[in-house]
Amino acid sequence: MLKYTLIPLLPLLSFIINILFGRNFIKDKAHWIAVPAVAGSFILAVSAFMDVTAGNVVNINIYDWIVSGDFHVSIGFLIDQLTSIMLIVVTSISTLIFIYSIGYMHGDGGYYRFFAYLSLFVFSMLMLVMANNFLLLYFGWEAVGLCSYFLIGFWFHKKSAADAGKKAFIVNRFGDFGFGLGVILIFLTYGSIDYVQVFSNAGSVVGQTINILGTDYDLITVICLLLFCGAVGKSAQLPLHVWLPDAMEGPTPVSALIHAATMVTAGVFMVARCNPLFNLSHTAMNTVAIVGGLTAIFAATIGLVQNDIKRVIAYSTVSQLGYMFLALGVGAYSAGIFHLYTHAYFKALLFLGSGSVIHALHDEQNMQKMGGLKKYMPITYAVFIIATLSITGIPGLAGFFSKDEILYRAYLGGDTGKFLWLLGTVAALLTSFYSWRLIFLTFHGKFRGTHEQEHHLHESPKVITVPLMFLAVGAIFAGYVGIPPLLMEHGDRIGEFLAPVLGHPHSEGSHAEEMMVMAGSVLVALGGWFIAYRMYIKSPELPKKVGEMFKPVYNLLFNKYYVDELYSKTLVQPVIKASDKVVLGFIDIKIIEGIVNGVPALIGAFSRKFRQVQTGHLSNYGLAMALGALAIIGYMIFMK
Amino acid sequence: METTDLVGLSGLRLIIPELTVICIALILLLLELIVKKKEVMAAVGIAGTLVALYGTFKLFGINGPGQAFANMFVLDGYANFFKLIFYVNVILTMCISLKYMAVEKASYGEYYALLLFSTSGMMIMASAADLIVLYLGLELMALSTYILAGLMRKQLRSNEAALKYFFLGAFSSAFLLYGISLTYGLTGTTNLKEIAASLQALNIADSPIVFLGLIFLIVSFGFKIALVPFHMWAPDVYEGAPTSITAFMSVGPKAAGFAVLGRVLFEAFGSMHVQWNAVLIPLAVITMAAGSVIALAQSNIKRMLAYSSIAHAGYMLLGIIAGTPGGLTSTVNYLMIYTFMNIGAFAVIIMLRREGFQGESIDDYMGLAKGHPLAAALMLIFMFSLTGIPPTAGFIGKFYVFMEAINSGHTNLAIIAVIFSVISAFFYLRIVMYMYMKDPKEDVVLTTSYSMNFALAITAVMVLVIGVFPSLLLDLVRVSIPG
Amino acid sequence: MVPLSWYIVLSAIVFSIGVFGFLARRNLIIVFMSLELMLNSVNISLAAFSHYLQSMRGQILVFFIITVAAAEAAIGLAILIAFYRNNPTIKVDEINLLKG
């Protein structure tokens, strides 16, 4: 009980202490509080994991949160296989990144603030994954959004950073809007929002419909899609992906932890968590899969031409998240979670690596101004290579196992499955290409930056490189918990471990097919490397040529399909304009205020008019009286 | 016995208060030859009034209405309560007059005598059970008031006010007489009770001629209580007359007018309730409307209060329209409250008047709260009371009247009334706004005196106390007017 | 034998003449006289009524009216003179210092 409570509590304490006393007392000692806290919850997480493997799943209520009429929800934790894995991922990566940040954020004015927010984030993320009901999940969900808002806007004096933070929060609100309604609908459907109750009688409402604006829809589908809205927002899937690339305004450790490894995968976690519901709705499943597949390829294409090193990785994150949803959509939940878990390591590694590069170049992020760094920063280069091999799915590294699993499951998923598999494979090709492009541009060739930059080039300090190495180890070996049966009987240990929560994949295929898929993915991985090699090593002038050749395509990709512009033109600007010109300017000031001030003005006018009657002439007054009397008499006669 | 009855000496007992007031008035006339200090005269006047007040309360005890002088004079709770109003009115007026009349250089001894004569006239009106007595009382009141209005004979405004008041007053009493003659002609009597009886007996309740007579009566009473369109004199006279007299007039004659209106309509023409209601309802509406609306545009506070008093006449009329004893009670109650708050307001106005400074323009109230917080606070109380905002007495008055109107099924009338009371709120607030929310142009010096402070204290306290503990007044009213 | 109605009509006419005079004439004195006319018209009707009803009240009231009218005249003229001292005019329509 206490143990589990402590897991999220430690980071929370670290936050409270740092935020209250950091400014005046702790200052640059902030990590002395934050790191032990998160490390502590890592250790606790491991022990929790042990408990689960030992077979006792925990579901505890701490206290009643909201009680109103028949609505009842409590603060409580559910620690099962899925949660325990997430706990490991979150706490382990956090710990490493905290350590990394000590070096990376060294000397920053807001050092204490940084660790405070980071701790708060870890707390929120842990609440998110440990929740045992939807509302508490929603709590963590919004809380991590809050932290990402703070951390993206960490350097708030930069307008770009401030805007990005705001954008991230508001875009997410669109998703949460749906998510919230989903939660409400779940309660109204199942009379409870505790996972256990809901999932246990998930099937009870199959076939029921809900009437929206006169048309009936399948109830469960509606619920699932509403929940998925949240996932789309949080995990930056189409069409709400726009916030994630901008989120790179935040410090690199943030990008690594929040916008690669953990928070953005919350959507995946949530969908996996709700698999009993999703399983009941084909429509929902297909939506998830297709959105995932499209996002994967969509983001990958953008990634091809970006020059900002972090943005490339950001788009690759979006695309990888697409992969995960693809997996969930085809019912391979464990595969999705597996990829989530491996991805956490190699993507964190990529980000931190790029962070190390940026650090060395004094906040230079444009790859066109880099090059030939491998001789200056060998370690960074090495880990980069490992990460890239892993993400591109070279056999033997973590990425390979998970990605292959996903493609295979997709392939088995009927016609839509085949199509998705195709998407996935193409995306893999692109991924491999831009990942290598990144490597070649950054580390090969000769340095294209300024002289004093070159002068200061150096490998990053231990405190930065050591976590990189740890992550590298993860990026290599993390995959070995999920070796496909083809290569090793009962190799898919993670799948089996998660089975109690996520169930077994629906369909099994032949070895031949599996081989085929595997080969395909390996092939495209190499293909991608080859093209990149041709273009950036053999003939560095080629990229320009190609760019010229497909100018429109290039522009389209380079401008990210103009999605931001589209939203700004069709949504943001109109609303702002309307609210200013129409709502405030016309309705409020003209109409309502017009009436409110008009009536008194009218009365005033009457007043000034009627006082003229009082002429001051005696005879007029007498006349008034006489006429009054006459009028009454006339009135009387009229009445008769 | 025979003989005494023939002379009606037994009746003398019932008119002791009137006699007292008149005697004091006469004494004051003589006293004027001896004493030069006006304070003395005021003191005597007030003392005399208090004696009369005491007399009235002794008589209050008599159970059932006491008749006298061949039933021409009646002494019942109704009359007594009105007399109470008149006493309060005249006492407070004397209190606020002292310094003021000196400032106006019009402190003549007969001023106090006239106040008392006028008051005695009102008292007679309140007790009149016969149209003849009613006429005499009314003229006694009116003639003295004409003079009072013109008392500042060096000032043209005062002259003009008196002139207009006189001519229009005479005009209206001509209407009254014509009405009386018609009524007399058809019913063969001038005694209110007998009129009612013969209306029944001869069954002429719906004869147009009778109604014509009634209309003429209503016109002349409407003149006294300033109903639109018989109100035209009010603003001019209120503005021109000495402020203390304005205060006096805004309460006394109005109350007296209501006294006779109520008595005549209820006692004599009770059977014609439907007809006279048909006349009074439109009158009430236009009175409230004109009063509240026209007041908005005024810049002279006396004139503004004149229109406000017109509007208030409209509200009071609701009680009469209700046509029930309760309604009458509510009107009387309103009048009592109105006495306090209105005289209070005028008292503050008077304080601003000093050598070479009129203090009648609303602008003169700018920033009064800075220099004289207490005076401003008092004015604030009176203004909110006139608006009818709790916890002031004004609210109780309005509430009671609306209550009776609604109870008798005139809900729409009540709604109209409340709407106009909101409109009227605007010009009362404007005074408050000027006092508290503007900066003073020149620093105002107040002319105060003990009597003035006394009057202010009484009025303010009563306004608040009645506002919080209405029962104190309500119970009194209800016993004096058996429901 | 003159019927009652004649008196009533006469008094009505006289009253109306008085009213008209009050409203139409511009000379304060004449306005004042119109007032007296109105009062006397009432006296006529009252006297007539009282005779036909064989009751004294009407005639008593007539005496009262005459008395009061005298007092009224005295006061009215006094006010008029006071006014005339400050503003030597007796034209009704020149008296509008107070208005609005």
Added chain:
Amino acid sequence: MENIILNQLSYPILTYTVFLPVAGALLLLFMRNAGLIRVTTLLTTVATFVISLPLLTNFDKTTYKMQFVERHEWIPSWGINYFIGIDGISVLFIFLTTMLSVLSVLVSWKAIENKAKEFHTAVLALEAGMLGVFVALDFFLFYIFWEAMLIPMFLLIGVWGGPQRVYAAIKFFLYTLVGSVLMLVGIVVLYFTAGGTLDILTLSSLQYPLQLQFWLFLAFFAAFAVKVPMFPFHTWLPDAHTEAPTAGSVILAGVLLKMGAYGFLRFSMPMFPDATRMFVKPIFILSVIGIIYGALVCLAQKDLKRLIAYSSVSHMGFVTLGIFALNAQGVEGGILQMVNHGIVTGALFLMIGMIYERTHTRVIADYGGFATVVPWYAGLFIILTFASIGLPGTNGFIGEFLILFGAFKAQKLYGVLAATGVILGAGYMLWLYQKVFWQTPDPDYGPSGRHPVRDLDLREVVTLAPLIILIFWIGFYPNVLLSYMHASVEHLLQDVNMSAYAGKETLIAQLKEIF
């Protein structure tokens, strides 16, 4: 009577609570020295707060009945009593009022120089009036307090307000007066229908014919909708809020706005249940419009206070939406949201007042980068920002969620529409926060600048602390408040949902019956 519990304490606690401020005000009349006046006022408000606490501790949460009831004859000739008591709906507002009064005195400590005596008298009078409104169980008594409150508020706005204060004050006064007088007529009609009593409990227990209910509901609606304020009767609010002095804005936002919704709960619903059910749809529509409308207007605001004022329109839209959902979650959420709004918006006005004292501008564009200039201030402000957005963990979330839940349960469509307000809310609040606190500051305001702006001092932190604590307390343990309401709300909903005409639910059918 069976549904009251006479004051269970040894002393008339409610009377003390209500009239202690009056006593304090009277005391002030005899004082000259401004400092002494401030201290006295502070002590009075604190004492009132302390005295009111037993109401919370001794409150019997298990019953819907009126508690701490006192009843004495007052105007026997009208059958009117001095009849006061509280139940689960009003008890929280007593607490809110007494607390906010203390804070508003604290925040005016330095701000009010001229006419300090009048100011503090007005504040105390106002407090008494507000408390009276919440405890009155006799309609006449209620109306007295309801109107009497206007006078001090009118002065607060008009005398110590901003440049447009006079216009704002008169607008506020007349606007609310129009509504109130119509209610007054309604009250009198009710008085005679009920056979000469204004005892609220008796009136609530009676059944009125549908037509009467219809008209009376409208009459009361006039008063309450203006106070809430509901769209389109809201335009007095921005002016009043913007021009009022900080203390005024705080009390206005914190308590006065609640009285409209409180009126609906206390009078309209139990007395006119059928009319209530009839008006659910129109009021839902108005509320949703209010929510979205207010939010949109906020997006276009240039003035700090005005923005918060319009956000109140949006938030109060949520409240009316909730209470007219006519289910436990909606009503309880509505009540809770009233308290929350009092806390959060009250605190926002406090903070704006504090920064205004330093910069003397309310134009948003004049700010920027203040997170570096006044970090602590910025830190507290962000908490309020997110509380007002309704972030889980803050009180705002609990209220908004319950309301949306209730609304969704009652009418799905309106629940969904209202939920969009949550997005817009985030929009304008974050926009505001960025404009004021983020990006680079104007060097003038820096420590070395021409008008250096100092961070919060102890007094100000003390002023804000209780509200901040409440925000999280309610956010993480809302039952501390919700538990007070359950019984009363349940009983209220019974009244509303079981009544003579229950069943005939279609508006048209009932309107037919009326015309």
